[in-house]
Structures are given as structure tokens and as C-alpha cells.
Amino acid sequence: xxxxxxxxxxxxxxxxxxxxxxxxxxxxxxxxxxxxxxxxxxxxxxxxxxxxxxxxxxxxxxxxxxxxxxxxxxxxxxxxxxxxxxxxxxxxxxxxxxxxxxxxxxxxxxxxxxxxxxxxxxxxxxxxxxxxxxxxxxxxxxxxxxxxxxxxxxxxxxxxxxxxxxxxxxxxxxxxxxxxxxxxxxxxxxxxxxxxxxxxxxxxxxxxxxxxxxxxxxxxxxxxxxxxxxxxxxxxxxxxxxxxxxxxxxxxxxxxxxxxxxxxxxxxxxxxxxxxxxxxxxxxxxxxxxxxxxxxxxxxxxxxxxxxxxxxxxxxxxxxxxxxxxxxxxxxxxxxxxxxxxxxxxxxxxx
Numbered sequence: 001x002x003x004x005x006x007x008x009x010x011x012x013x014x015x016x017x018x019x020x021x022x023x024x025x026x027x028x029x030x031x032x033x034x035x036x037x038x039x040x041x042x043x044x045x046x047x048x049x050x051x052x053x054x055x056x057x058x059x060x061x062x063x064x065x066x067x068x069x070x071x072x073x074x075x076x077x078x079x080x081x082x083x084x085x086x087x088x089x090x091x092x093x094x095x096x097x098x099x100x101x102x103x104x105x106x107x108x109x110x111x112x113x114x115x116x117x118x119x120x121x122x123x124x125x126x127x128x129x130x131x132x133x134x135x136x137x138x139x140x141x142x143x144x145x146x147x148x149x150x151x152x153x154x155x156x157x158x159x160x161x162x163x164x165x166x167x168x169x170x171x172x173x174x175x176x177x178x179x180x181x182x183x184x185x186x187x188x189x190x191x192x193x194x195x196x197x198x199x200x201x202x203x204x205x206x207x208x209x210x211x212x213x214x215x216x217x218x219x220x221x222x223x224x225x226x227x228x229x230x231x232x233x234x235x236x237x238x239x240x241x242x243x244x245x246x247x248x249x250x251x252x253x254x255x256x257x258x259x260x261x262x263x264x265x266x267x268x269x270x271x272x273x274x275x276x277x278x279x280x281x282x283x284x285x286x287x288x289x290x291x292x293x294x295x296x297x298x299x300x301x302x303x304x305x306x307x308x309x310x311x312x313x314x315x316x317x318x319x320x321x322x323x324x325x326x327x328x329x330x331x332x333x334x335x336x337x338x339x340x341x342x343x344x345x346x347x348x349x350x351x
Contacts, residue, residue, distance in 0.1 A: 049305075049346075050320040058308055058317035061295060062337075062350050071338075071345045072101070072109040078340035079289075080144070080182070081329035082133040086158060090329065091133055092340050093117070095146065098129035100161075103345060113154075115163040118147020128199045132182035132289075132327075137189055142168070144180035146199030149206075151180050151191060151216060169216040172224055175208040182289055182327070184237050189218040190265075192225070192244060194232040213246060215265065225267050229257075234289035234327065238311065239296050245273070247287035247300055254280050254287050256300055256309065273313040279303040289327025294334055301325040306339055319348060 049068040053059060076096035083090050089104035091112055102112035115123050117130035128147035136142050141154040143165070150170035156162040168191065170176060179199025184192050196211045197203045205211060213226035213235065226232065226246070234247035244259045244267060256274040259267035276287050283304035290300040297316065298309045305321035306328055323342040330337060330350075339346045 049322060049348075051348075052318045052320060053316075054318065055310075055314060055316045057310065057314075060351060061293065061297065061308060062317060062319070062348070066349050069347045071103055071347050073344045075101075075340075075343045075345075077326065077342065078345055079326045080130065080132045081327055081338045081340050081345075082135065083329055083331045083338070084135065084141075084158060085332045086139060090331075090338055090345075091141075092329075092338075092345065093130040093133065095129045095131055096127045098123060098126050098147070100130055100133070101345075109345075113161045113163060116143065117145040119163055119165065120147065123147060128179065131180070132193070134183050134185055134191075136185055137187075142183065142185065142191065144183055144193060146179040146181075149177045149179055149199065151183065151193055169214070169220065169222050172208060172212070172214060172222050176206060177214075178206045178208060178211065181233055182235050184235055186237055186241050191216040192235055192237065194235050194246065196231045196233060196249070213267075223265070226259075226270075231286075233287065234300065236290050236292045236298070238292060239294070243311075245290060245292070245298060245300075247290050247302070249286035249288055251280065251286065254302070256287060256290070256298070256313075258313075274300070274307070274309050274315065276302045276307075279307075279318075285324035288325065289340075291328055291330060293330065299328050299330075299337060301328055301339065305341075306337070321346060 051064050051066050053064050075094045079095050080093040089102045091102055093100055098118050100113040100116040103109045118126040118128045126147050130143045130145055132144040134142045143152050145152050151168045152165040155164040155166050177195045178197040181194045181196050192215050194213050197205045200206050210227045212224050213232050215223050229248050230250040231248055232246050233249040236245050246257045248255050254276040255272045258273040259270045262268045280303045285303040287302040296311050300307050305325050306319040308316040321341045325339050325341045328339045336347050
């Protein structure tokens with residue numbers, strides 16, 4: 001029903017109009033008010049994300065019409081996703097804001113830890129937060145910290161995090177690391193990590209003079225494994241832990257490398273496993289993070305999204321995310337693949 005105000009009508013009509021106007025204004029105000037953050041996933045626009053199957057072997061891993069979900073948005077550069085079974089949640093870094101977020105199917109999104117990668121002066125919004133995250137054998141959180149330039153362990157319970165850390169490694173040959181980026185941990189507790197210069201002003205190599213790949217033993221001994229890569233980034237061990245995979249985020253050589261781990265712990269017989277150059281010509285982004293699936297196949301973020309690559313280097317599929325994807329992770333049962341994609345956290349169902 002529509003009421004029209006006429007000046008000559010009685011006061012009772014004026015009061016009715018005023019009440020109706022007040023109700024309408026309140027309704028408009030409520031409609032325009034900021035909405036509470038949703039705790040449930042939001043279905044993504046189908047046209048934005050796609051799964052492209054390049055080899056029939058990929059059909060046992062993911063369906064061509066697998067559904068995407070946008071779990072959360074609004075980050076500056078989301079990175080380092082890690083599923084934590086004891087929390088039934090995913091942790092991930094937002095590097096520029098120096099925070100770790102937590103997302104769970106039950107509670108949605110929340111801030112898990114402030115000052116996650118830079119604990120010194122001027123650390124609130126330092127653009128040098130944490131990056132790669134991993135759990136050790138004792139279910140403790142291990143972090144790559146850009147601002148503090150170290151591999152550190154969270155010195156607090158996972159269920160009650162505090163910005164308190166124990167340094168595991170912060171230098172090689174008495175020279176501080178650049179900005180440890182990503183890591184993996186073997187069954188013996190050795191930590192393998194990459195050290196590109198992205199946390200340094202102007203992304204220039206710091207005092208150490210190289211962008212290396214290093215290993216830290218449980219007793220704290222640091223060894224350099226690779227000094228020949230321009231921008232080593234994502235890193236992961238093969239299922240049998242006899243191979244080490246390293247993604248390089250370098251525009252001239254955007255390659256996924258494979259190295260054999262010798263009996264003495266050194267890396268030998270390095271080779272290019274996959275060449276991303278055809279994709280850098282089509283899409284934004286560089287090779288970045290990676291994870292190894294229980295099938296042995298590699299899920300590597302890179303130009304175009306997440307690329308599924310066999311241990312022999314065959315391109316099986318591309319999960320196109322529409323934006324630069326920094327890293328990815330599986331849940332404990334590998335029913336889902338989570339990706340940190342620029343300002344978003346995404347999830348896609350696996351087989």
C-alpha cells in the first residue's frame with residue numbers, strides 16, 4: 001500500500017505518514033548496514049574458476065566440474081596454508097599484515113596470531129610477516145619469519161597462541177638469512193627451507209649474498225644445499241623422502257626442480273622437472289608453493305593457478321583460480337585442496 005501525503009489532510013494522516021517514513025528509513029538503514037562476517041563458505045562464480053584436465057590420470061584426483069568455494073576474502077597476500085588436525089582448522093599467513101589467520105568449518109575466520117613474523121620495532125604492519133607454516137613431530141608450529149629472518153618454533157600451545165618464539169636457525173656461516181619463505185620437515189626432524197629475498201627492502205639479497213636452499217638438523221646445525229637458484233620458493237619432499245622438489249619464482253627460469261637426496265644428505269642430480277614458461281606468457285604469477293599428494297603427484301602453484309604434475313614431470317591438470325595463487329595445502333584426509341590466492345582463501349573438493 002502507498003500513502004501520499006496531502007497538505008490539507010488531517011493531522012492523523014500526517015502522523016501516519018511520518019511513522020511510515022520512519023519505518024522505511026529504518027529498513028533502508030538496516031539493508032545498507034555492514035553485514036556480519038559469514039562463517040559459512042560462499043560458492044564462487046563458476047566462470048572465475050575452472051579445472052582443466054590435460055591427462056586422464058588427473059581424473060582420479062579431481063573432477064572436471066569440481067566445485068570451488070571462497071572461504072574468506074580481504075587479505076593483502078595470503079600464504080603458507082597448513083591444516084592442523086588438533087584444531088580442525090586451517091592456519092595461513094597474511095604476510096603484509098604480520099598475522100596468521102585461522103579458518104574452520106565450525107567457526108569460520110578469525111585472527112589466530114598477531115606479530116607472527118616480525119616481532120621487533122615497527123612490527124605492527126611490517127609487510128614482513130610469517131610465510132610458510134609446518135608442524136613438527138611434536139605437533140609444534142614451525143614458522144618461516146620474514147621480518148625476524150629466521151626459522152622459529154611457536155613457544156605456546158597451539159590452542160592458546162602467543163607471539164613467543166624459539167629460534168631454530170637465523171644464519172648461515174654467521175650471516176643472517178634473507179627471509180625464509182617455505183619449508184618441509186622429514187621424518188627425522190630435519191627442516192628443509194628456501195631463503196629468497198622477498199622480505200628484504202627492494203627484494204635484494206641481504207648479507208648472506210645468495211638466495212639459497214638450506215637444511216636445519218634437530219640439533220640446530222645449518223647446511224647449505226643449493227646456492228645456484230635466483231628465487232627459490234616452494235619446497236616439498238617426495239613421499240619416500242628421497243627427492244626434494246623446489247619451485248623457482250624467477251621470470252627467466254620459472255621451473256620446478258627435482259633433486260635426489262644422497263646418503264650424506266646432500267642434493268645430487270638436479271634437473272628441471274617442469275617448465276612453467278608457456279604459462280607465464282598466458283597468465284599472471286610465477287611458480288610458488290607446492291605440496292605432494294598421497295598419490296605422489298605434485299600440486300604446485302604457478303601462473304594460472306595450481307598445476308598438478310606427476311613425479312615424472314607430466315602435466316596432469318590445471319586448477320585455474322583466476323588470480324595469483326601463492327600456496328596450497330590438503331586437509332588430513334586430502335578430501336579438499338585449500339589455496340591461498342592473493343586476497344582470498346579458496347577450497348576445492350578432491351576425489
